[in-house]
Amino acid sequence: MFIGDCETLANGLYLSVDWLSFTVKDGMSYLDVVSYFGLHMEDFQIGLNGRYGYKSRIQHSIYPIHVLYDGNDDMGVHVDVSGSAVGYFLNAYKEKKTCDMTPFGELSYSVESFDSTVLADLLKDIMDKGQLTRLDLAVDDFGCNYYSMEELTNIFNDRLYVSKFKKWKLDLEKGKSGTTGHTIYLGKRVSEIMFRIYDKTLEQNSKKGNEVNDNPWVRWEIELHKERACAVALYLISGNTLSSATIGILANYLRLIDRDNERDSRCSTSEKWNSFISSISKLSLYQTSPEKTLEEKKEWLMKQVAPTISAIYRIDGDLSFIYDLIDNGSPRISAELRHLIQRALEGALYDA
Incomplete structure (x- = not known):
């Protein structure tokens, strides 16, 4: 069974x-959640201080799983799985769902569709039992075959881009030995979607100390929250690929250009950018709100x-305030409300 996370x-x-x-809200205890997703309590450190309004927390001893x-009663159990832990978590989930030996002497994995992946199954399970709150997608350019951070910084400084994001931000971190971090942000952390592009080699070297890695590596990250995360999850559950989701979002929110017109929107797309997105179509995450x-x-x-x-009512002792509300609101009924009233009345006549 294809895992689907890379x-x-x-x-x-x-x-x-x-x-x-994600948050599980169907009455399961944290012990139930750990077991349900194929993890084992003996692998966790217990008794840690909570966060995000939760009083308690356990953490995996090896992987960044919290x-x-x-x-509160309506908060359920929350799970954070980051970085290298995602693959481990998916494999644990797969093993939990793997059935006993078949009549042919092999293990089997139960699926709803042969086109499905373990990632899609997990996302569906999460959304059935609770709520997906964050989903990050990463693009790694090993060897900087397309853009270095210096080149990208110049591109954004020179406004050689078109984006749905209004602003970009450059963050340079300095240490005793020089630059320890080089990151470009598009969008705000508090929004439901944000791009983060950074020098992965610098980040790793700042953590490893003396073990210096000279191999150039730029990472592009798409951080999705709430409705945007759920929209991508549903897209993957429907059988679409990780590449069409990840590169599709990048292509929809950002375009690097050649300055061949005064108006940014009319400028040609850079050939390097076309090669970077590999002819993958844009993916819009916008969803119209239902009436x-x-x-x-x-x-x-x-x-x-x-x-x-x-x-x-307890103070006044009568319903005069309610009648005043009705009288005051009647001349201010909006077109939307009039439409709802008309539709309700037509439905009542039809039912009669």
Whole structure:
């Protein structure tokens, strides 16, 4: 069974899933969650301080896997899986789902579709049992066959790019021995999508100390949160490839150009950029919000407004304030609400 968390393109770029964060909210304890995804409690350090509002946390002794629990009743159990741990986590999940020996003397893995991957199965399982909160996709350019960080910095300084992101930021970290970090950010950390491009060799050397690696290596990372992460997960669950998701997002949000027109949007795409994205089509993550129904608006009123109205009723002792609300709101009913009213009335007549 194909794991699906990495892929090498024909142009030499290496793609991978670099982070998974999710919350399980179906009543499972942290012990249940650890076991369900194929992990073992004896591999974890226990009794650690929590984070993100959770009081408690356990951490895998070798891999960067954190399980947080003991939060409010509606917080469930949260799991963070980062970097090198993603492959380990997927293999543990695969082994958990691997059945006993078949009549032919082999192990089998239960799948819903022969086109599926372990990654797609895991993402579906996560979304069935809770909520995916973060998904990072990485593109590694080993050997800097396309862009060095210095070249990219010049490209952005010279505005030789078109992007959906309004701003970019350069972050240079300095140490006693010189530059220890070189990163370009596109987008904001608080948003649902952000790009991070950095010198991976510098990052590794800053951690290893005396073990210097001279091999050039630039990494492009797409950090996705909440609805954007879920949109990509559904795209992968539907049978699409990691390359069409990762490079498709890059191509949709960024285009490097040649300055052959005064207007950026009319400039030709750089041939190197065309080679970098390997003719993969753009992937838009934009999703139109579904039209709110009257029932949903009633539910919102019940949850958000009802306590305040109840308090006012207790003070006034009558419903005069409610009648004032109705009178005041009637001339201000929007076109959207009139449409919902008309549709509800037509439905009532049809049912009659």
